[in-house]
Amino acid sequence: MSVALAGQFTTTPMTGMGGFLPLRFAPVDTDSRRSPVFEYRKTHHHQDNSGPGRERASSIWARVMRYSFQGISDTTGRADGMMPPRLRVGDKVRFVSPASTPDRERVLLAAAMLENWGLKVDLGENAFRKFAYLAGTDEERLADFNAALRDPDIRAIIATRGGKGSYRIADRLDFEAARHDPKFVVGFSDISILHFSLWKHCQLIGIHGALYGCDGGRIAEETSSSLQRLLMRSENVVISSREEEATSALTTTGTASGRLIGGNLDMIATAAGWALPDLNGAILLMEAVEMYLGQVDRHLTMLRKGGHLAGVVGIAVGQFTNFKPSSGITIIDLLRDHLGDLNVPILGGLPLGHGYSPLSVPIGSMAFLDTAARKLIIEQ
Structure with missing residues (x-):
């Protein structure tokens, strides 16, 4: 199914609904194989995120989930994202290490969990290699990743960890192999830049998690x-x-729809100008861990002043973990200072990143952000 951005903000009241909400719902086609999502336009509404208004929003969400998208054109001109096939029991997945060397026991624990799901697991040749702070040389790490992209028996590629180094090989992936045989790439943190590059070159939907x-x-x-x-x-x-x-605490008011693009803030800044996709019409996801406030300030200043955030329609803020205040300034103060200038809806508090019990989300899929309901919904 082809779905895309509505292209502009509208402000349309719904009588009796206590606010401004998406319009043009269409009944689900129960005979089709389309996933049960809804059509919407990007809207603003000015409603408190607590009390009766929030309860109304929750009940409306239950109704919204019974509807599906009608086709709408993507104003960015990008191709529809490539959604890899779902895994089935018996499929083989491979762990690779495109960044830093992982802890062997943690990888084996994760492998055992995947095997309990009925999947077969193997390891890239250089998965545990160590070269300074990297899991092998650039050529070794790249060879493992591209071998997994090219192998028709491998149905998903799972990064053993993040750390450092994915950015060194992100522009040398075998994009033709990814286009020919789409498969999920799973990872976050430093791996975010691989998601960016795969989306930029072949619109491959990946998994941040x-x-x-x-x-x-x-x-x-x-x-x-x-x-x-x-x-x-x-x-x-x-x-x-x-x-x-x-x-x-960063959550504002409003709703937005667009492709969910983003991940680790350090990688968003690192990718700007060469691996970062066009964010026009996108909902930007960002999370970070253990950075100095000055680093965050520099990254966000560069992204804004360099025009890299132009056209972003909403911000989904994940976990900003292990940040210490500086001279009374907190990470929340700093994020509010930068993101508030974008004048788009912001939804914070999302359990995505390096914090407690983080969840996984698809990167490149269409998403809808609703601050009143405090939900981010992603189409599959």
Whole structure:
């Protein structure tokens, strides 16, 4: 199914709904194989995110989920994203290390979990190699990744970890192989730049996520089940904001629709000018971990002043983990200062990143952001 951006903001009241909400719902075609998502226009509404208004929004969301998209054209002119086939029991996946060397025991723990899902697991030749802070030389890491892209028996490529180094090979991936045989690439953090490059060159939809362990390496059930659903089931993804996440304080008002593009903020800035896709009409996802506030300030200043955020229609803010205040300024203060100038809806508190029980989301899929309902919904 072809879906895309509506192209402009509108402000259309719905009588009796207590605010401004998407229009033109169409009944689901139960005879088609289209996933059950809805058509919408990007809208603004000015409604508190608590109390009766929020309850109304939640009930409206239940109704919205019974509708599907009608075809609308993508104002960015980009091709529709390539959604790889879902995995089935018996499919083979491969762990590769395009960035830093992983902990062997953690990789084996994740492999055992995938095998419990009925998948076959193997490892890239250089998965545990060590070369300074990298898992082997650029050529070794690139060879493993491209071999997995080219191997028809491999149905998903899973990064063992992030760290450093994916940016060194992101422009040398075998994009033709990715176009010829689309398969999920799974990873986040440093791996974000591989998602950017694969989307920029061949519109391959990837998965921002991993079997990421918190609390001493323990992988939460919520984390593992989120990734399993994305890999093996065709259903919409609904991510609810968590009030306990610090970035929930950034939530503003309004709704937006667009392709979900983004990931780790450090990689967004690193990719700008060569690997970062055009963000015009996109909902930008960002998360980060253990950076100095000055680094975040420099990154966001460069992205804004360099025009890289021009045309972004909404911001989905994930987990900003292990940030310390500086002279009374917090990471929330800094993010609000930069993101507020974009004048687009912002939804914070999303459990995406390096924090507690992070979830997985598809990068490149169409998404709808609703600040009143405090939900990000992604079409599958």
